[in-house]
Amino acid sequence: MALAEHFKQLAESRWFQRFIIGAIFLSVLSIGLETLPGVTPEVTRGFQFVERLLLGVFLAEMVVRIGAHGARPWQFFGSAWNALDFAIVALCFVPGMDNLAVLRLVRLLRVLRLVAPLYESEVIRRKNEELAAAYHALDEEKEKSERLLLNVLPVLIAERLKGSPQVIADRYEAASVLFADIVGFSKFARVTPPEQIVTMLDAVFSRFDHLAGELRLEKIKTIGDCYMVVAGVPEPRADHAEAIAQMALAMLRSLGEFNREQGQSLQLRVGLHSGPVVAGVIGRKKFIYDLWGDTVNTASRMESHGVPDRVQVTEEFSRLLADKFHFEERGPTEIKGIGTLNTFFLTAAK
Template identity: 50%
Template sequence: MTLISHDLFSISPELRVREVTLSAHDDFQTQRAKLASIMLDAMYQFVGLLDVEGRMLEINRAALDGIGIHMDDIRGKPFWEARWWVVSPETQNVLRGLILRASQGEFVRGDFEVYGQRMGEETIIVDFSLLPIKDSDGNVVFLLPEGRNITEMKRAEAALARKNEELQASWDLICRQRDELQSLYDRLMVEQRLSERLLLNLLPYPIAERLKARPEIVANSIPEIIADTFPEVSVLFADIVAFTRFSAGMSAEHLVAVLNEIFTEFDTIADRLGLEKIKTIGDAYMAASGLPEPVADHAVRAAEMALDMIEALRLFNLRTGHNLRMRIGINCGSVVAGVIGKRKFIYDLWGEAVNTASRMESHSLAGRVQVTDATRNLLEEFFLFEERGIIEAKGIGAVHTWFLTGRRQPISR
């Protein structure tokens, strides 16, 4: 039985490959040994054989040629003294430790930087291992060193690690920027809600929406003239009688607290009945119904608010022990409404109906709600009145007026 085809020896009975001579007359085992030698020498990676003390017995030729040494120069010498391992004393010491462990029967493995290219002038990284080879009695008799060049793999791994670090750094940056943007967005939303709340404290909701819809609006100007005419609205003025005398000697905190409690209750009534608070001036309160969204029952709403304001002040007096009273005036008619101002703008009303409503308040009596004929005509189906008669209103002249005294029946809304 032979391994090699006879055709290989058709020209000559012998064939030399490197330092191995193949013969057509070799038996099977000899052929196997010679082929193994050829294979070992031609291996690209490093492989060899050591005794249990770590002395070199055989190294494959490819490894020897790669570093430029001859086997005769190193055979029988300690493996760690070969040129591969003189990169550093530390590397040589680690190798000696591995040989000691392998000679005791342990398979050992690790990555090393060694001289391996350009005649030993350039380092490579090898995946190195030592396999103990035992005899039939289980005793370690040889060590099989094997080294695989993993320099390119390590470089690729290092490049991949750097790229991963760069990607991670980019991702971390993106996350930080996302978090910063989210934080900024959240702050902007808070500021926007605060701005909208402040805007709604100054302006009716539809007017505020008209302002927000204009992209050219800037912080210190209103580029659009916002003005509307409303043919049918009711205007209400209220004033606390003799409040200046009442507040004399009162601390600023107490004064503001009293007015805030009263006017906050008035705001609640206005919201419930759908009136628009226009402004407060000192201890005076102004509201209107029928704007900026027109409603058919604007007069009824204003009358309801006036009576509720009188009742709210009565309950306030019961809680606090004060004896405050109000004058209220209501008038219906046409008004012009719009936004005025530059930095501190306000939604305000103008027109004869507004002036007349103001005179209805200023010429009213404490605890009474005074209205004009036009207002009474819109309300007499639902409310009770007491005729006051003709009064001389400043800047207007003679006006026939009535006092609103109560409700005829509950009004369903």
């Protein structure tokens, strides 16, 4: 191992640094005691002997610290504290200067070498605490932002949007869409205080949100008193029709429980349909994850042309679940924008 490497390990060792700090304190103490009134010449000579020993220690310290820089000793003087240390120690060896009062005072400046690192350590500690607090606050804000994002977008879509902010549009060949609407809500809203309307909708839709979470469905949006949810998007699933049927029946039961608990008489129209859909994110501000396609339009028409407290479905939907649910045929129904469709009511699971 090179001599410079030995010097470097020695200079950076904890015991060496503590030894030098102790020597500096002893030097300062010796200077202070030596100048006290009433000190005898014998005692003074003793202090001077101690000072000479300490100067030898400081000289050895300079050799070690400069030697640690190997072939580039000038790098030692890149630090102002190192240059001050060297100047103080060097001046003490200039003949005739060891008794100068000014020089003795200058030697006290070595104490600053001890105070400065302590001050710097305290500053660094405080800065680290401030940085830690800032990072913690940043993490909390990030978590809040992510929670807000997940309240707007499905998890899979949010991750894609964060990873690559591009247009997101996906086609799903098999999905089931549900629309639900509170019957007579417009008339109810005209005679009810706004605060009560919002409170009631929040209570009802929170129940529906809980059901959607239990059945692993994706709530798309609410528009006024209309609630929209989908199965098989953005995660495809083979049982999308069954899951959306369970959701529809559970919503009717949940609203019935709400009516009994709150003394209300609210009714719900529900419409279902299955088929291909396109799903994606639209907008750059206040963006929304939405669905498009004939399947969506047909499910919406099943709801708007439905019957209170019934779940109306298309014939195609009823065929998908004929072996798992009971259906009641409604018959040919004129559907706006589509024409005549043979529709059914979903009544119960088998």
